[in-house]
Amino acid sequence: MAPAKRTALVVGGAGFLGKHIVQQLLDTGRYKVRVFDIRACGVPGADMVVGDIRKQEDVTNACRGVDVVVHVATATPTSENALNKQLMDDVNVKGTAHVVEACKQLGISSLVYTSSASVVFDGSDLVGVDETRPYTARPMDYYTETKVEGEQLVLAANSASLAAVALRPSGIFGEGDTVMVPTFVRQAKAGKMKYIIGNGKNVWDFTYVGNVAQAHVLAADKLAIGSPLAGQALFITNQEPIPFWTFTGDMLQGLGYARPHIKLPLLLILCIAMLFEYVIRPLLKPIKELSTDFTVFRVRIVTRQRAFSCEKAKKLLGYVPGVPLQEGIQRTVAHFEHLRNADAPAAAKAGKAQ
Template sequence: MEGSNSIVCPLGSGIKTLSCLSQLCPEYDTFCDYGIVPSILAAAFGTKPLTLVVYYQDSGRVTFPVGRWGFRWIYLPLFKGVAVLRGPTRSPFRLLIILVANISMDQNLRTTAQDCLRTNGILSEDIKNVEMVILRGVGDLIPANIISWAQHNDSVRQKVPFFSSGFLLAVSLAFTGMIVGATIQMGKKVERWIVIGGCGFVGRTIVEMLLQRGEKHVAVFDLRQSFEDARIEFFTGNLLSAEDLERALAGRTVVIHTASPPHGLKPQVYVDVNVAGTRNVLAACLAQGVAKLVFTSSAGVVFNGQPLRDADETLPYCHPHMDKYNETKMEAEMLVLAANSPRLKTVAIRPTGIFGPRDSQGLPEMIAVAKTGSRLFQLGDNVNLMDYTYVGNVADAHILAAEKLDESENVAGEAFFITNDAPVFFWDFIQMVYDEYGAKDGLKYVLPTSLSFFLAWIVECFVILLSPIKAIHPKFTLYRMRFMTSDKYHNIEKAKKILGYKPKVALGEGIRLSVKWFKDEEIRKKLSAAQAETKKTL
């Protein structure tokens, strides 16, 4: 059952139960009939977090033993058919299901649920992890009443699937773990993904990776749709529009927020998109009941021009920043991590030196020089080590983070540096790109670091003098010089240990794949231009 999703039911559940589950939960591919003893063993000794799907026919108080290499008692007080998790919050499992059973048809469902909660002193936070509600004995109860019950609490509103059955008479356990040395595939709720900025460099790579691994519910939100794919649901809109965001995020369980302006724009653009836009994303996630948010931050949130050597996540944010891009990325990251809660779990990914296919900033400039075969100036003495990260590895880290938000309490509310774990001298990387493209000439002219800084200072002086007349955004700035001449490499042990991250594409292979993509793109554009010219002559 590699790669499949299954629900494991106790022995004797019966064909009716399995048939009912297959109708109620179409996202599960396989339904197996295992014994209750193996189920309890998996709960007791499983090494990974597990999900318990618990069904009770009658009211009463029940204790269920689960734990890791030992038993831990979790109390499930049952009243009027409502089962709510009570007990340790740091247990090695997650109970994500509330089941409402035996609700009389002549009672108002919402009133009954509210009375139950009020009578038993259950607060809102006690039902914050609801994943599914199954109703028994309600017959053809109209959906409106079911929806009204969900609206009783924001934590379940618009995100919890409701199912109705008159004959579901078993305890259902969905779990992962090892049973007598054999792996049992756990029931895993299918995620509904949306990538904000999914038409961009990093975002589209994440989207493609999700599709490659078989995800069936993938959506994209962006300013405009730049490609076609029948497997993807596209939403066009603006991060500054709450209405656009809420429309796109409705029904989603995971949001990956990659949208951000490129370098070199007006400062207000970064404030609007990175800060105000991220604030709107957080509000929309809460309004639509999204469970998880992964934010694309930047390693630059801790860089102020001073050398970073083996920097890890204990390094504080820097003040002031050298550019508005990283300053607003820092502000956005702080918003995201501060918003972390059981209701919305958040995590920030801090990549550095991203390169790869569809890169629109760094690689195109390098390849433009390589295409002409012109001699390349080296600014600085090339004694500083830099981290570069292949975009596929960055995408992998985002998906890992989304998955680990369910499995580890050490992920939510945290930031993680992501690199290729292979620091290289700054100009050596450019020379590797140059060589891979097949350029004849390499780095020929070297300007000493001090002279390069002086020239950058002169450029910025001209920009200031001309600013009343014309806005100029030069690429050769003091910030760029500090970036190109400072050590800037990071320690990614935290991501390795907690996320299970490991760069799958090595630096050299990433350069090869990137240059090949740009060469193929050049051929495609030439063919397209030739075809267009041919059509004109016909």
């Protein structure tokens, strides 16, 4: 007789990463999957509960009868809501508190939380950093500040009745991405992606979305009260650091756009970003609220080293990325074929990203 399936609730399961987690949980055959989000998930086989994470009652109702909660919902810092501190606080902090409270009230024993590698980023280079590095004392943007608070809430809830773990992915990309690739293409069409800020040698840990989902499924499988995983934070990456501008170029070239190739001095660009963010935008605010991806945080983050150790994830989860970086890039380019540069020469369209 086959063992009874566990019921997993994916909070934020209608989002980019959430859908991949939902699908992989279903694919195991070991889970019944319920999704809680403000919109329908659209993944066949998953039960859908529409609600608002900002309302405790909605969250609690969605959590009834589940064995494990995977909390991936977040308000991301896109140009449209980068300044919407209220939204980020309501979703990333208060919403997370609602999830923790529901788990406690209903006696749910496992909570997997999607954090961010940026919780340790203070604007300086990170190379081979592991989980012993403390939280940043000066988050580079409000989103990061709320992710620090959210992770702290979850890990503080780890107890004799609730096992909690936080996963910290870095640079998620892949099919269904709503931020990274669409932004690259939008900026390329505007002529803004031909530039490299700084020397172009800084390496990053990008992570294919399927591998991030894989880590979440492993965490759902292995997390239990009193287990070595309980109460831990784990970095999750592809373990293949690559220069930021090489990755960007591979993605753009794959879609028929020019690779970044014109180098701009970091100090000059940083000064311009500071002038815009701290002088021009505040002056114009009474007239018009400007939304932009050109911020001091964005300049700093794309010009720094960001490479993390996954040794802890290997040890506690048995995590080995299932999809290599270049394969992930190829899958992503194929998925975004509809964003291909219509004016690209035939050779560029057929060419493989180098």
